[in-house]
Amino acid sequence: MIWDTIFFAILPYIALTLAIAVTIYRSIYRPFTVSSLSSQLLERKKLYWGSISFHYGIILVLLGHLLALLLPRGLLLWNAVPIRLYLLELTGLALGIWALAGLSILLWRRLSEKRVRAVTTPMDLVVLIIVIISALTGVLIATLYRFGTSWFTVIFTPYILSLFVFQPKVNLVAPLPWLIKLHVINFFIMLAVFPFSRLIHIITYPLGYLVRPWQIVIKNREVQGTSKLLHPQGE
């Protein structure tokens, strides 16, 4: 089907190109616009329930996806024992619901709090809707098409790897139910929107903080003598 080719063989490359190129451009030439745009100053109670639930839920779920991509065999071995499979599935589902609940609170907060609405841009709503679709379809898939922790490794792990070697195996995803397809297409859209939206703050997560010294002192003026050595003007 032509649509499958567009969505699963062309769209991913457009999205990835945009994500990489625009992110680099924005980080270098528009650094002022890169911010997590926190609104905690304006409202904190709903943010507490929304932000913590959403962020921790989604980070753990995403790490789960990454695990299935990088260690498919290990995951299958783990799932070989039913009790471990049920435990993993349930944990994933619970985290997904946690993230979805957080998102709902965040959307409610954004629409109901006057102060937060004052700093809301259309892009903020686009981002929220995309992320909600992602979480909602994810939770539904986990309930309706069970044991995704296992079938992901045989469908999506090879599909995603095939994208990276530029030989997309569309035939792997073509026969999937529309709900799962929506989840995937929505992810590619999210990837395309990523560099144009506040989502870009994900890659600025400051891990460098763990290793840098506490204090930062910047010398604008070099020590006399060394500056002359570095810039031998008039010579």
Next chain:
Amino acid sequence: MNVRAHMSMLFHLDKCIGCHTCSVACKNLWTDRKGAEYMWWNNVETIPGAGYPTQWQDQQRYRGGWEWDGETLRLRLHSKAGGLMKLFYNPALPELDNYYEPFTFRYQDLFNAPAGDDQPTAIPISKITGEPMEIKTGPNWDDDLGGSNTYAWNDQNFANLPETVRVQMQELERVVFNYLPRICNHCLNPACVAACPSGAIYKRAEDGVVLVNENKCRAWRMCIAACPYKKVYYNWSTGKSEKCILCFPRLETGQATACAHSCVGRIRYLGVLLYDADRLPQTAMVRDGELIDAHRDVILDPFDPQVIEAARANGIEDSWISAAQDSPAYKFVKLWKLALPLHPEYRTIPMMYYIPPLSPIVSVIEEELYRLDVSEDIRDFELFDRVEAARIPIQYLANLFSAGNGTIIEAIIRKLLAVRIYMRRKTVDGVIDEKTLALLEEAGTNAEEVEAIYKLTTQPNMADAFVIPQYHRESAIEAWNDPLVHKGETGLGYIQPPHRGE
């Protein structure tokens, strides 16, 4: 010895009249923008009072500054890993209502209202939502002890004062207040820099100004909670942190900061201090009572040949060294030991200094008449011998300026009183007797020093009060770029307005 120079400001609290001209000058210059309406990089608060933001000194709530357990110095806010865990929600962050919701008034209503029996009114409009709002609080809501039952008597600095003193201070006859102008303290051990996960905040080596690189700021907003003075602010519109920049564009062109320049009472002094960066750990990690001594020790004598040599080796220009020698900050802080940092117990080593205020003369009611509280055996009605009877309790000032060490405050108050008594004898009585000289000695000073203090306190001209060295920006440019290339570049290029990102 690792000598660095620091631009410091000094506030002579006895001269502050609480007119807020400094705040307005600062606001007009720097924070008259969307998202910055609620910020007061410079504010003047009434002490005793709740301050701005409300109860900023309550570090149990806001978790600002550093903690020292006798061995290690820790940020009160978080460990590094703990800070990364709290990025999504920072429980210690103040919210807008801890400052106030900025507002304006719908003035058009005064002109556009239809004819009627009542005067038209301009209703308050929120500067954030643009909708009508009810004003619950505003800048300086507790100015001059307004609403003191709610604000002043809940001042954190009353915490360890005896109940009797607290009750006395609430009596109308004994009520007393003062003003405390506050800007960023441009600390030597800034908690905001240490708390910033992005590493966006830094201290300039050449003059010690602490700045936020807004291109690196990612709105993790840890600095706002970590600063114990609550002098880093979050711009809710641009999504970036902002703070006092000590008017560095003015300093670099030889002008005093806007707050100092506009000061009506001329309470502010600007000057260079030389300090030893190698001694900072010993300065921050001592017991509360020894903090002030350690703080005075880290400041170096700019006349000491060894210091001068080390300063030159570190690239400090001679103009800065001579500015340090003329510095009013050096004289008041180190030489005369009259000025103290605000809340040294936060251990950020703040570099803005305050000369504690004297109290009004104590009076008593006798037969329904007010009388000065002077008896035969007291040498002077300024209560030189009984500073503990001052209307502003010594312990209260000690809680503000010397980490609770009252003896440091007493010495300063006695010295300031000695200056007053000496000058009164000189100008009113016309003679300095033995008794007065003995009194000076008791206060740990001498006639020469007293005259110098008097002169710099009461009659400084602009060049005495603001000793601003040449910044030599040209050498800073040379360090990065060919001057001729730089000259060709200035005035060209695209300017990106600091607008909120998507």
